[in-house]
Amino acid sequence: MAIADVQEYTHLTDDEVEQIGRELDRIRADVEASRGAADAAYINRMIKVQRGLAAAARVTLMTTCHSKKARVPGAVAGATMLGLAKILENMEIGHNVMHGQWDWMNDPEIHSSNWEWDTAQPAEQWKHSHNYIHHQFTNVLGYDNDIGYGVLRMAREQRWNPANLGQPVYNALLASLFQWGVALHDLDLEKIRKGEKDPKEMKRQLKQIWRKGRNQALKDYVVYPALSGPHWRTTIKANATANLARNLWSYMIIFCGHFPDGAMHFTEEELEDETRSEWYLRQILGAANFEGGRLLHILSGNLGFQIEHHLFPDLPSNRYAEISERVRALCDKYDLPYTTGPLHRQYGQTLRTIMKLSLPNRFTSSDSPPEPPNRPDAVEAPPVDKGRKSDAELPPRRSELGGWSRSGIGRAS
16 A cells, blocks of 8 residues: 555644654754764774774685685685675665765765765765665655665555566575665666666766776775785685675665565655655655664664664664654654564565565555555555656755765755
8 A cells, every 4th residue: 555645644633743743853953962972983983893894804815824724714704704894884884974974073084975885886876866866755656766676566556567477586686686786776777678768877877887896896806816816716705705795684674674564655646745744754654673682783784773764864873772762752652653573574574575566466465554444435556667757857855865966967955
């Protein structure tokens, strides 16, 4: 079920919606006013730990002895440390830095405008497809290309075609090659298939992706193996293992934040005259959290608090745990759903959805929450294609979503 009016769905009055918005604004203001040395120390410590793990992994792989007895444990240790370093850089550091979470520090090294992360997608394209498109139009059918990444059918309202029968295979490939799938994300594969993509812009983006992807491949599969001398094969295997681990982990974390039962979709009617408070409501309804300890949350970029991240994408990730207590209390106060559960359950529900939606709707039942009792006449939304509107068709972005630019063509305002 896709929601066309979040206020009607939640049975809230105009005053209640605006009060929720004011209370969430108050949470933002409180966190912004309390940012300080402890938060700066946190991100600097994460960067130090990540770089230490990467350096230790590289040294281990380059200095492992020739004997098999020493080489195998060294390779395992090197691949493990490198995998953890790549996960930390991708999730807790790169993703969050590029959201502008640490721009308030005025540190040019940890600033959203300067950070280039250790993955195949250029930062510029990520900040456009993720910060701007996904976070502004979260789960809006026909707008948010993160609903299946242009490859998977993830909503019953998305039009089915026979190619969707291959979803189990596409999903496995997307998970294994996630950094390369993300690298192609801003191209908008649906528009390319329809011949609607501007050829000049597509060429520019492909060149940018080629340069970034080439540099990543050279670093992991040529330069570091060469520095390992006779151990080059071991280093290649360890690098490939670390990249695979990072891909599978980031795929699972991201999918668990958007596709478990309870994370809802929306029709474009919801965007008509959408207020800031209604945008807040859509973020609560369209995201899902998962439960776990502090280490799990750090390794997931604190995206176990996906609801809080979508409400406040530019607030420091280390504050999401405390923010979640206030957000959950607010949801309880106004009888709003707050979707959360163990990581294994959230992914199990997501995987079930992927498998079910490989088939036409008539062969499966919906796992969405039932229609509100005051809307017995509601009908299923008409089918829509995957993909998104062009920038020219989209409203201006919200300031909290972070900056993005098109190689100097212009910065969103």
